[in-house]
Amino acid sequence: xxxxxxxxxxxxxxxxxxxxxxxxxxxxxxxxxxxxxxxxxxxxxxxxxxxxxxxxxxxxxxxxxxxxxxxxxxxxxxxxxxxxxxxxxxxxxxxxxxxxxxxxxxxxxxxxxxxxxxxxxxxxxxxxxxxxxxxxxxxxxxxxxxxxxxxxxxxxxxxxxxxxxxxxxxxxxxxxxxxxxxxxxxxxxxxxxxxxxxxxxxxxxxxxxxxxxxxx
Amino acid sequence: xxxxxxxxxxxxxxxxxxxxxxxxxxxxxxxxxxxxxxxxxxxxxxxxxxxxxxxxxxxxxxxxxxxxxxxxxxxxxxxxxxxxxxxxxxxxxxxxxxxxxxxxxxxxxxxxxxxxxxxxxxxxxxxxxxxxxxxxxxxxxxxxxxxxxxxxxxxxxxxxxxxxxxxxxxxxxxxxxxxxxxxxxxxxxxxxxxxxxxxxxxxxxxxxxxxxxxxx
Numbered sequence: 001x002x003x004x005x006x007x008x009x010x011x012x013x014x015x016x017x018x019x020x021x022x023x024x025x026x027x028x029x030x031x032x033x034x035x036x037x038x039x040x041x042x043x044x045x046x047x048x049x050x051x052x053x054x055x056x057x058x059x060x061x062x063x064x065x066x067x068x069x070x071x072x073x074x075x076x077x078x079x080x081x082x083x084x085x086x087x088x089x090x091x092x093x094x095x096x097x098x099x100x101x102x103x104x105x106x107x108x109x110x111x112x113x114x115x116x117x118x119x120x121x122x123x124x125x126x127x128x129x130x131x132x133x134x135x136x137x138x139x140x141x142x143x144x145x146x147x148x149x150x151x152x153x154x155x156x157x158x159x160x161x162x163x164x165x166x167x168x169x170x171x172x173x174x175x176x177x178x179x180x181x182x183x184x185x186x187x188x189x190x191x192x193x194x195x196x197x198x199x200x201x202x203x204x205x206x207x208x209x210x211x212x213x214x215x216x
Numbered sequence: 217x218x219x220x221x222x223x224x225x226x227x228x229x230x231x232x233x234x235x236x237x238x239x240x241x242x243x244x245x246x247x248x249x250x251x252x253x254x255x256x257x258x259x260x261x262x263x264x265x266x267x268x269x270x271x272x273x274x275x276x277x278x279x280x281x282x283x284x285x286x287x288x289x290x291x292x293x294x295x296x297x298x299x300x301x302x303x304x305x306x307x308x309x310x311x312x313x314x315x316x317x318x319x320x321x322x323x324x325x326x327x328x329x330x331x332x333x334x335x336x337x338x339x340x341x342x343x344x345x346x347x348x349x350x351x352x353x354x355x356x357x358x359x360x361x362x363x364x365x366x367x368x369x370x371x372x373x374x375x376x377x378x379x380x381x382x383x384x385x386x387x388x389x390x391x392x393x394x395x396x397x398x399x400x401x402x403x404x405x406x407x408x409x410x411x412x413x414x415x416x417x418x419x420x421x422x423x424x425x426x427x428x429x430x431x432x
Binding site: 012018033170178184192195 | 400
């Protein structure tokens with residue numbers, strides 16, 4: 001059964017991006033530190049058109065994701081590169097370059113209707129009917145494989161509140177960012193909600209890769 | 217070298233207590249769920265004067281803490297039982313009963329001076345000069361053993377901001393509380409600060425016991 005999985009890196013103090021994003025620093029101040037664990041990996045390097053890189057439990061985890069997942073849902077900021085006046089640019093090509101690393105259908109939640117954008121092996125489809133509609137379209141595109149909800153925080157929270165996530169894979173980074181965009185604002189749950197931790201993979205970088213699903 | 221360690225259970229969405237604490241529910245709504253992993257353990261039961269209980273990696277971790285730590289620092293709410301009109305009661309005996317489970321010196325940070333309170337094998341000393349002073353007194357009392365900063369969040373944040381923590385042991389509970397008291401409010405770090413994850417113990421309950429210290 002295909003699953004809808006939130007997959008996101010988060011600092012120990014709960015942030016998925018730093019404050020004050022710019023086009024040069026779309027993840028906000030310090031936000032790139034959240035992803036340092038991934039950059040050296042062979043899987044990451046390959047996806048970005050480079051050879052070499054490390055293989056370890058982290059790259060195995062990343063390979064598993066690439067194998068199991070066949071569509072991505074993201075917010076318009078993640079598409080265009082952080083918050084800013086450019087995020088609503090109807091001609092934005094995004095900040096993922098000419099050959100984005102997804103190489104499967106990506107559904108961008110936005111208020112601005114536009115035609116699909118094909119870049120390399122990735123097609124970005126712009127969905128104006130909200131997160132749930134984007135997830136439905138992504139499920140249809142993914143067939144019997146999984147859908148990844150990649151962020152940002154607003155999209156993750158909407159999917160969580162709507163009960164549309166089957167699971168979460170959080171990469172808990174040993175880092176205090178101090179400020180930025182919180183993954184879990186208050187009221188992602190209306191009442192205490194138990195989850196089940198189905199996996200805890202310890203990275204050589206100190207990241208804890210934690211997989212959760214709803215408690216049975 | 218004796219260490220000062222924050223040791224606290226926190227929900228996946230970052231809360232160390234639920235909202236609206238009362239004397240009957242001093243951890244706030246749902247807050248007791250944060251500690252469910254500990255209740256069945258042999259170490260916990262013994263500390264609360266009962267026999268039996270489970271032994272597993274969780275109880276080993278708890279035993280280790282009991283062995284290595286010789287003094288505790290806490291806030292007045294943790295002493296008296298959550299936030300409320302009773303927290304500043306100068307005659308409060310706390311909500312830890314006649315034989316509190318600490319059995320070593322406890323230093324309570326408060327604005328209200330009062331004489332030490334001896335209950336069973338635990339002496340509560342009330343410190344009006346702030347968190348750093350309480351940590352200093354606890355260090356002196358603990359000798360070559362460690363000091364545990366037990367919470368609540370305000371005390372933890374003050375100790376962290378003051379650079380007075382050598383490490384943190386977080387028990388990350390697979391639970392969305394939805395609301396309550398955040399462990400990490402914004403600005404616990406003024407700039408991004410890397411930590412080192414020195415241990416990641418996976419509990420059979422799905423709790424991730426994560427130990428951090430400052431990066432070298």
